[in-house]
Amino acid sequence: MPRHENSVYITFDDGPHPTATDFALRELSKYNAHATFFCVGQNAERYPDLIDRIVKEGHATGNHTHHHLNGWKTDEAKYIDDINAAAHFIPGRLFRPPYGRIRLSQIRRLRRQDPSWKIIMWSLLSADFDPEITPEQCLQNVLGQIRPGSIIIFHDSTKAWDRMSYALPRVLAYCREQNWEMKHLAN
Numbered sequence: 600m601p602r603h604e605n606s607v608y609i610t611f612d613d614g615p616h617p618t619a620t621d622f623a624l625r626e627l628s629k630y631n632a633h634a635t636f637f638c639v640g641q642n643a644e645r646y647p648d649l650i651d652r653i654v655k656e657g658h659a660t661g662n663h664t665h666h667h668l669n670g671w672k673t674d675e676a677k678y679i680d681d682i683n684a685a686a687h688f689i690p691g692r693l694f695r696p697p698y699g700r701i702r703l704s705q706i707r708r709l710r711r712q713d714p715s716w717k718i719i720m721w722s723l724l725s726a727d728f729d730p731e732i733t734p735e736q737c738l739q740n741v742l743g744q745i746r747p748g749s750i751i752i753f754h755d756s757t758k759a760w761d762r763m764s765y766a767l768p769r770v771l772a773y774c775r776e777q778n779w780e781m782k783h784l785a786n
Contacts, residue, residue, distance in 0.1 A: 604747055605747055605777075605778060605779050605780055606747060606748065606779060606780045606781070606782050607745060607746075607747065607748070607749045607750075607751060607774055607779050607780075607781055607782075608634075608635065608748075608750045608751065608781075608782055608784055609627075609632065609634040609635075609751050609753065609767075609770070609771075609781055610634060610635045610636070610637060610661075610695070610719075610721065610750060610751065610752050610753070610784070611623055611634060611635070611636045611637065611752075611753050611754060611755040612637045612663055612695060612697070612752060612753075612754050612755075612756075613637075613638075613639055613642070613663065613667065613754045613755060613756040613758075613759075614636055614638055614639070614642055614646075614649070614754075614755035614756060615636065615638055615642050615643060615649035615650060615653070615755065616642065616646075616649075616755050616756050616757065617646060617649070618757075618760065619754075619755035619756055619757070619759070619760050619763065619764070620636070620646075620649050620653070620755045621649070622755075622764055622767075623636075623753070623755050623763075623767060624652065624653065624656060624658075626767055626768050626771060627656075627658070627771070627781075628656065629771070630771040630772070630774070630775055630781065631781075632771055632774070632781035633657055633658050633659075633781060633782050633783040634658050634659075634781070634783055635659040635660070635661055635693065635719075635783045635784045636653050636658060636659070636660050636661065636755065637660075637661040637662070637663040637693070637694075637695040637719075638650065638660055638661070638662070638663055638685070638688075638689050639663050639664065639665065639666070639667050639685070639697075640662070640663075640664065640665030640666070640681075640684055640685025640686075640687070640688050640689060641665055641666060641685075643660075643685065643688035643689050644687075644688045647688065650688065650689065650690070654690060657783075658783050659691060659693065659783035659784055659785070659786050660689050660690050660691050660693070661689070661691060661693030661694060661695055661719060661784070662682055662685045662686055662689050662692075662693065662694045662695075663685070663694075663695055663696075663697055664678070664681045664682055664685055664696070664697055665681045665684035665685040666681055667697045668681050668697060669697060669698050669700050670696050670697075670698075670700045670701035670702055670705050671698075671700040671701075671702065672700075675702070675704050675705050675708055678701075678705050679705065679708050679709055679712065682694065682709065683712075690786075691786040692713070692715045692716050692717060692786060693716075693717050693784060693786055694709070694717065694718050694719065695718070695719050695720065695721075696718070699720055699721075701718070706718060717784075717786075719750070719784055720750070721750045721752040722748075722749050722750045722751075723740075723741060723744050723745060723749045723750065723751045723752065724740065724752055725737050725740050725741050725751060725752060725753050725762070725763070725766060726740050726762075727753050727759040727762035727763040727766060728754050728756070728758055728759045728762075729762075730758070732762065733762075734761055734762045734764075734765030734766060735765070737762035737763070737765065737766045738765065738766040738769050738770070741766060741770050742769075742770070742773060745770070745773070745774075747779060750784070751770070753766070753767060
């Protein structure tokens with residue numbers, strides 16, 4: 600995990616999504632915050648203008664496979680092929696495995712293919728994807744654990760929309776109150 604005394608790292612998985620990604624970008628801009636967007640390749644292919652906007656606005660992009668594959672349930676060759684397919688639409692060499700599930704053999708094969716890949720997990724899960732929690736609980740999941748150096752995961756997706764759209768602006772405001780810089784992860 601990056602160690603920066605007064606920095607936190609906000610990340611988004613599963614986009615880009617026309618409504619959720621647009622909202623996240625507008626909110627980040629209000630706070631001069633930067634984030635990392637781990638994009639699903641098929642969504643990046645569908646919305647290339649959002650990928651361009653993410654990069655143009657100073658954020659980082661990362662690969663989240665082309666079809667949001669679970670590495671524990673996917674053959675090694677197919678998994679690597681899916682990452683490579685997504686890489687055609689997503690700049691950079693950051694990678695976050697969907698569900699956080701990747702086998703050691705897949706990591707080794709990915710790094711043999713290209714040692715510049717950086718696998719990024721998270722330290723703080725907002726759980727915005729969970730329809731069983733309220734937006735307020737999502738917010739508390741973050742505010743109850745956030746610390747300098749935290750890598751926070753939100754989702755820019757339809758499934759997470761109600762919770763993410765409530766929690767994100769409040770998390771950004773809290774980080775500003777703490778005088779924490781909100782950075783993207785280095786590619």
